[in-house]
Amino acid sequence: MADGKANMDRRGLLTQGLRAACGAGVLALLLSVPARRRAEAVALRPPGAIDEGEFLSACVRCGLCVRDCPYGTLKLAEPGDGVPVGTPFFHGRDVPCEMCEHIPCVVACPTGALDKSLTDITQAKMGVAVLVGHETCLNYLGLRCDVCYRVCPLSNQAISLETHHNERTGKHAILLPVVHTDKCTGCGKCEKACVLDEAAIKVLPHAQAVGQLGKHYRLGWKEKEKAGRALIDDNLQLPIRGMEQGLPSSQRTPNGGFKEFKP
Amino acid sequence: MIPGASKAAQTGWLSAHKWLLARRAAQLTFLALFLSGPLMGVWIVKGTLASSLTLGVLPLTDPMMAMQALLAGHMLESTALVGAAIVLAFYVVVGGRVFCSWVCPVNLVSDFALWLRGRLGLKESLTLDRRLRFWLLAGVAVGSAVTGAIVWEFVNPVTMLHRGLVMGSVLGGGAALVAAAAVLLFDLGVAANGWCGHLCPVGAFYGLLGRVAILRVRADGRAACDNCMECFAVCPERQVIAPALRGEDKGIGPVIDAGACTNCGRCIDVCSKQVFRFGTRFHNRVPAATDDVLQGE
Numbered sequence: 108m109a110d111g112k113a114n115m116d117r118r119g120l121l122t123q124g125l126r127a128a129c130g131a132g133v134l135a136l137l138l139s140v141p142a143r144r145r146a147e148a149v150a151l152r153p154p155g156a157i158d159e160g161e162f163l164s165a166c167v168r169c170g171l172c173v174r175d176c177p178y179g180t181l182k183l184a185e186p187g188d189g190v191p192v193g194t195p196f197f198h199g200r201d202v203p204c205e206m207c208e209h210i211p212c213v214v215a216c217p218t219g220a221l222d223k224s225l226t227d228i229t230q231a232k233m234g235v236a237v238l239v240g241h242e243t244c245l246n247y248l249g250l251r252c253d254v255c256y257r258v259c260p261l262s263n264q265a266i267s268l269e270t271h272h273n274e275r276t277g278k279h280a281i282l283l284p285v286v287h288t289d290k291c292t293g294c295g296k297c298e299k300a301c302v303l304d305e306a307a308i309k310v311l312p313h314a315q316a317v318g319q320l321g322k323h324y325r326l327g328w329k330e331k332e333k334a335g336r337a338l339i340d341d342n343l344q345l346p347i348r349g350m351e352q353g354l355p356s357s358q359r360t361p362n363g364g365f366k367e368f369k370p
Numbered sequence: 371m372i373p374g375a376s377k378a379a380q381t382g383w384l385s386a387h388k389w390l391l392a393r394r395a396a397q398l399t400f401l402a403l404f405l406s407g408p409l410m411g412v413w414i415v416k417g418t419l420a421s422s423l424t425l426g427v428l429p430l431t432d433p434m435m436a437m438q439a440l441l442a443g444h445m446l447e448s449t450a451l452v453g454a455a456i457v458l459a460f461y462v463v464v465g466g467r468v469f470c471s472w473v474c475p476v477n478l479v480s481d482f483a484l485w486l487r488g489r490l491g492l493k494e495s496l497t498l499d500r501r502l503r504f505w506l507l508a509g510v511a512v513g514s515a516v517t518g519a520i521v522w523e524f525v526n527p528v529t530m531l532h533r534g535l536v537m538g539s540v541l542g543g544g545a546a547l548v549a550a551a552a553v554l555l556f557d558l559g560v561a562a563n564g565w566c567g568h569l570c571p572v573g574a575f576y577g578l579l580g581r582v583a584i585l586r587v588r589a590d591g592r593a594a595c596d597n598c599m600e601c602f603a604v605c606p607e608r609q610v611i612a613p614a615l616r617g618e619d620k621g622i623g624p625v626i627d628a629g630a631c632t633n634c635g636r637c638i639d640v641c642s643k644q645v646f647r648f649g650t651r652f653h654n655r656v657p658a659a660t661d662d663v664l665q666g667e
Contacts, residue, residue: 122492129559136552163519164442167435167450168529169421170537174407183537185544191524192545193533217421217429217449218439 139186149311150189150196151293153181154204154231155213155221159312165220168193172212172221178205181212199295199310204233206260206294229261234293235316236266236286240307247307249273249281255297255308256284265290266297284308288317373600374640389635396472404536419473419532420523421450429453432529434575438514438522458579464633466580470566470573471606471634475531479550480566483557484606495562500609500630503574510571527553527565528572563606573632580629586651587631587638589614589624594643601637601646611637615645623654 153172156162172195173181180202184190195212197204206228213221225231236255238244245252246268259266266284273279284297286308293313298306310316331337378386404422407413416423421431431446431453439446446454461469471477486492513521523529527549533539534546553565566573589595592615601615602608610628617623638646 118491122490122494125490125492126494126559129555132555133552133560136548136555139548160518161444164439164444164514165446167420167431167439167520168523168533169417169431170533171417171421171423173537174416183533183539185539185542186548193523193529215423217423217431217447217453219444219447219450223447 148198148200149234149309149315150184151199151234151295151310151312153195153197153212153221154206154210154228154233154292155216155223155225156233157220157222162194162220163191165218166194167218167220169217170195171215171217175211175215177207177211178202180204197295199293199298200306203295203299204292206231206292229292231292231294232313234295234310234312235288235291236293236297236308236310237316238284238286238308240303240305243303244284244307245302246282246284249275249279251282252302253282253284254300254302258296258300260294260296261290261292265292373603376598376600377640377642380642386639389639393472393634397475397478400473401475401535408536408538418529418536420529421453428456430457433458434572435520435523437575438510438520441511441514442518442520443515461576461579462582463584465583465585465631466576466578466629467573467632468585469576471632474528474572475535476528476550476553476570477566479531479553480557480563483554484563486558487562492558496560496564498561498564498568500568500607502568503571503577506569507571507574522571526572528570567606577629580631581627584650585633586649587626587633587635587646588649589626589645590647590649591643591645592616592618592624595645596643598642600640604636604640606634607631618656621656623656625649625651625654627651627654
């Protein structure tokens with residue numbers, strides 16, 4: 108009898124231990140999800156994805172876009188990928204978007220998380236390429252790499268090369284890759300092709316990549332162009348008291364200042 | 371005594387596990403339909419349980435997911451709406467929580483936990499109210515409307531596990547493995563049948579359909595019941611049995627009409643008196659004799 112009781116106690120202790128271990132295990136598992144952050148690259152949405160805020164109201168995480176992506180570009184996120192678990196994304200540096208003409212991923216989406224009004228892939232806005240490595244980009248160093256420029260599906264439109272003087276050598280040109288945000292689709296081919304160990308050009312979500320002028324800002328030269336004339340009148344020419352006769356012209360600069368004036 | 375042993379002794383092991391085997395076969399078949407494409411290039415069903423396309427023509431969408439999207443303020447495209455309507459109609463016919471016991475991959479995990487509990491002799495369990503799942507479902511609905519996102523998908527172990535299995539990410543120990551392990555440990559160590567029987571709002575949603583569903587388990591042979599209690603021992607929602615099985619005196623019909631019943635058919639399997647069978651929810655009256663007496667009054 109006493110033996111049986113001891114057995115019962117041991118059994119009770121074991122089950123209690125097991126239950127505690129299970130409870131702790133559940134907690135550990137739940138905590139492990141947010142703890143796993145390995146996102147070193149920015150996750151990009153498939154073409155046609157509606158605004159990120161609305162995207163999570165529309166995407167049911169079914170993976171149909173992933174299945175119909177012929178290049179294996181799209182993946183469904185796992186914990187730590189930087190976007191909510193199960194939603195579709197891609198990293199340009201891994202597998203960029205090949206910009207299929209018929210955009211099968213958008214066609215496959217059953218919910219409208221990928222907007223079917225996108226029918227021309229060159230109008231896609233998956234992100235914007237940004238040349239972040241100003242000190243590592245080979246073209247910035249004065250070499251002729253040009254790879255990003257050459258692989259760009261919208262070459263000369265989304266990325267062009269701007270000629271600058273090479274101050275270091277004093278006699279060569281530097282051809283800077285310049286991204287034009289209105290044309291760039293964010294396909295990621297430039298990021299994929301960048302020859303550096305870590306890409307100097309990276310595709311970022313639009314909001315992170317492009318600055319935003321204050322709404323009240325007006326660019327004088329554009330306003331002038333629109334209006335067909337300057338929006339402010341010419342400078343008033345007021346006589347300077349006591350100097351009505353003027354100084355000898357030799358003491359004045361051509362634009363009306365004084366040669367010897369020191370503020 | 372192992373439930374079903376007397377039935378097995380009577381008519382054989384197979385007949386005491388008929389519906390259980392059919393259910394396992396169905397669960398594996400549904401997985402196979404999704405996996406034949408990625409594994410063998412034969413595309414039968416594309417997508418996941420959240421939304422899928424069968425043979426390139428039949429769209430299916432999880433109606434609870436569609437509900438959340440609509441509440442979150444996104445007007446779904448017609449493909450998803452039609453898909454959700456088809457699924458809804460299907461489960462109204464075959465019994466709402468048929469999804470839980472015949473399709474859902476988490477059932478394999480929670481049934482395994484329950485089986486393991488029996489093997490280890492674990493009897494202690496946290497008592498949870500079975501209505502918690504409806505509170506969770508209400509929370510999911512309100513949460514979706516307030517946040518403008520399909521909120522349950524941030525934690526849903528059903529779609530996480532299915533996605534992991536179908537997309538293969540479960541091999542890499544992704545969210546699917548975490549979700550499955552959490553359900554297993556919770557059901558094993560914390561609360562018996564805790565997830566599927568008490569908390570899961572997806573099951574609660576399908577349970578609402580079950581309240582009007584046509585296909586139901588019926589205790590038509592309840593007069594033969596010898597109170598062996600084996601049906602109660604195997605039932606994952608044992609509260610649903612008693613009214614139909616023992617309600618004759620109170621004028622309750624033989625149909626198990628509670629939404630929580632998953633139509634798993636285990637009670638039919640284990641009963642050595644052939645009390646239970648699958649049938650419809652119609653003709654749910656106490657025997658005619660009782661009716662006559664009432665009419666005579």
